[in-house]
Amino acid sequence: MSQKIFLLILFVVIMVFGFFVKNPFILNMMSLAALSVIVVTGLNLLLGFAGQISLGHAGFVAMGAYISAVFSVKFNINPWVAIVLAVFITSLFGAVIGYPTLKLKSHYLAMATLAIGEIIHSVVNNYVDLTGGPQGLTGIPMLSFFGFSFDSEIKFYIFVWTLTFLLILMSINLVNSRFGRAYKAIKSKENAAYAFGINVHFYKVFIFTVSVFYASLAGALYAFYLGFISPSSFGLIQSIDYVVMVVIGGMGSFFGVFFTSVILTILPNILTSLEDYWPIANGLLLILAMMFMPNGLKGLFKWIK
Amino acid sequence: MDKIISIDSITKSFGGIKAVDNVSFFVKNGEIKALIGPNGAGKTTLFNIITKLYTKDSGSISFMGNSIEKYKSYELIKLGMSRTFQNIQLINDLNVLENVMLGYHINMKSNVLDAFLSLPKNKKYEKEAEKTSYYILRFLKIDNIEKKYPNEIPFGYKRLVEIARALVSKPKLLLLDEPAAGLNESETNRLLKTIFRIWEQGVSILLIEHDMNLVMNCSHSVVVMDEGRKIAEGPPSYIQNNDEVKRAYFGK
Ligand SMILES: Nc1ncnc2c1ncn2[C@@H]1O[C@H](COP(=O)(O)OP(=O)(O)OP(=O)(O)O)[C@@H](O)[C@H]1O
Ligand SMILES: [Mg+2]
Secondary structure, eight states: OOHHHHHHHHHHHHHHHHHHOOOHHHHHHHHHHHHHHHHHHHHIIIIIISOOOOSOHHHHHHHHHHHHHHHHHHHOOOHHHHHHHHHHHHHHHHHHHHHHHTTSOHHHHHHHHHHHHHHHHHHHHHOHHHHOGGGOBOOOOOOEETTEEOOSHHHHHHHHHHHHHHHHHHHHHHHTSHHHHHHHHHHHOHHHHHHTTOOHHHHHHHHHHHHHHHHHHHHHHHHHHHSOBOGGGGSHHHHHHHHHHHHHHOTTOHHHHHHHHHHHHHHHHHOGGGGGGHHHHHHHHHHHHHHHOTTGGGGGGTTOO | OOEEEEEEEEEEEETTEEEEEEEEEEEETTOEEEEEOSTTSSHHHHHHHHTTSSOOSEEEEEETTEEOTTOOGGGHHHHTEEEOOSSOOOOTTSOHHHHHHHTTGGGOOOOHHHHHTTOHHHHHHHHHHHHHHHHHHHHTTOGGGTTSOGGGSOHHHHHHHHHHHHHTTOOSEEEEEOTTTTOOHHHHHHHHHHHHHHHHTTOEEEEEOSOHHHHHHHOSEEEEEETTEEEEEEOHHHHHTOHHHHHHHHOO
């Protein structure tokens, strides 16, 4: 079966599920899962395909969320315009910071991106005048579209899942193009890639920027969906969660990563009594996956070409 | 312009050892030139300097009459220079055809937007790349393995796929780093014919090789390196009887 057909089937299933499940709690959880899928799909391009790690992606989600929310709440800018601006600014920031950072390799890159995420987190935490600091930022308006307001769970659910599938579709397209081949070369044979005419550093910065774009877009939508954001949603733990989702999903496997991010977003919401143990469980999951299934769930989706 | 590439006084050291020591020679247009020498002579290092994967300490290189000083490694393939690697560099996540298409990367004019949205331009160049790559596989008589992945094909085929990928960009100069290493006799004979057929297409070839039979049978001229230095140069018959060369190979 082709990737696109499977994606279409998945889309139909998600839509049908949305129409039949009336429970707002479940719809809400699924919408949040969609936002995770967006972030992780972007991170999968960077980590799964280009082989470059980021331990700071929650920081870019935070930037998307805070910049758009501050524009809207403090400067009264139209939410959609605020989202576009926030995504643009964050992506530009990603490109600028990615330029020197992606000259680093493996654990140096991991450390640098971790630091970037932590810096963003602490700016958000400490710049209380604009961000509200640790208390968070409230009063973020609801999204509406030409008078059509996303005032019920199902409306946002349809919107965000449609967007999610479009973003996955775009990623699949990219991977199946000459750029996808180039990134696979960069991932496994970086030196040889130069000889094939690939400007390796530029390509790395580009895919990093794309993944920042995905992260910031999810962040901005998160802010307007929940109406409230606080720094605790965008810390190192979340950055690691995203990496875990890519690794367990199977590096470079769109569908493995899809199901892993849905499940790993929903589980902690259901098992709220285990909240304190979740980071531990996540860490264990990562270690076990590394030891026993280094390819994650990739194998499960081998039949999709 | 009778020289396709001219290498002048190239020197490169790693720490204390001079891997390439003041080496000069050129490859004539339409020539097959062999570069031989014992293990560690500096042959691959010289290839890496030519293709700018390593920076040289001193010396200069000009390709088709122009200095390549100002070009980056990833720009050389556009000028018409491509190479294979001694330790095969096939991408395991890509099948044989896709590996060859990778060599066509720079010939495709589709941009990232075309790719993201799968626009007609992207499809057009994908088709073109597929067609050209398939044509090259057929030229090398390995089109039967186009859908196989590198770890599913015999070693001898890998060497040919590596060559196919370097050929698909239609280079003017092809740099082959030990294409016969690891091949059995019949595979080597087949490679010899293949090299001639590539050369017949007007491609100049610089060939690193240990297999003396192959070198003596296919090259117009031979350069011999030992411990970083060029110790002899001339037609195969001359090299075969050169004392300096014999000493380099057998005298230690
Ligand atoms: N990246 C590097 N760092 C340090 N030393 C190197 C490097 N590359 C090559 N050398 C050294 O340079 C010398 C020449 O190596 P090179 O690989 O060019 O030899 P070669 O002629 O290709 O040998 P072979 O026939 O075994 O492939 C060797 O002593 C090698 O150890
Ligand atoms: Mg060598």
